[in-house]
Amino acid sequence: MRDLTGEVVAVTGASAGIGEASARALVAEGANVVVGARRKDRLDAMADQLGAQVAVVEMDVTSPADAKRLVGAAMDRFGKLDALVANAGIGAYGGIMDLTDEQLAAMMETNIAGTVWPIRAAVPVFVDAGAGDIVIVASVAGLRGAGDEAVYAATKFAQVGLAGGLDRELREHGIRVSTLAPGGTATEFAMGAGRTPDMPGLADMMSADDVAAAVVAVLKQPRSMRTLVWSMRSMQEAD
Ligand SMILES: NC(=O)c1ccc[n+]([C@@H]2O[C@H](COP(=O)([O-])OP(=O)(O)OC[C@H]3O[C@@H](n4cnc5c(N)ncnc54)[C@H](OP(=O)(O)O)[C@@H]3O)[C@@H](O)[C@H]2O)c1
16 A cells, blocks of 8 residues: 655545545545635634644635645645545535526536536646546446436536546546545535435434545555546445
């Protein structure tokens, strides 16, 4: 396994849930992290707690300029960027006619454009270095459709498709592109946004720390191999 000590990893959506857990797990592995999200107070609280291994960037992933600032912060603070965890995402549960135009537009913009912009900001740095990792936190919904989550699932299919294309495009530069496809994970996301009681209960879900461990594991694989799609569920989740 690779040692992540001193590696520099940018994580989007690091103010909560899987992104925050990933940032914390990476710091525990000795990595430096650049954490991005809109809620700066939460990022600052993590940096205050974890210290000099954490750099904070208040950012919105739907902004190409903000994505460039995230990568710029890694270069300014730590002098390099080794990996990007494209994790920020939102969801809303409801049928195609139940959700508002605004909810659907926000999901498409955040989950698709908000994955593309940080990757576009990071790729030139990785190409210059001749190495880099992109880990996209997609979803099991991106591997099969999901009722009452059709547009969310479509955004997650888009991430899986993006990753497949980028693997073919970027492997020759030493860049690995990995997709994680978690099932239900007990985060604020899972608790809100219209989830109904008949859906898997929080106690039956994976934890954010479980998924964060997978983020770390992907990055720790020897550079002679790459993880393409890693799909994971709790033992209680059926399919
Ligand atoms: N929880 C699940 O069951 C589950 C299952 C499979 C996949 N996933 C995926 O896992 C990823 C993380 O979800 P989670 O469960 O950890 O959700 P979460 O706890 O709600 O966290 C979402 C994170 O995304 C950030 N974010 C949202 N919109 C953003 C924007 N426009 N710009 C920057 N950051 C933004 C949020 O930060 P701010 O609000 O501070 O900006 C927050 O840090 C998502 O892509 C989600 O689709 C989740």
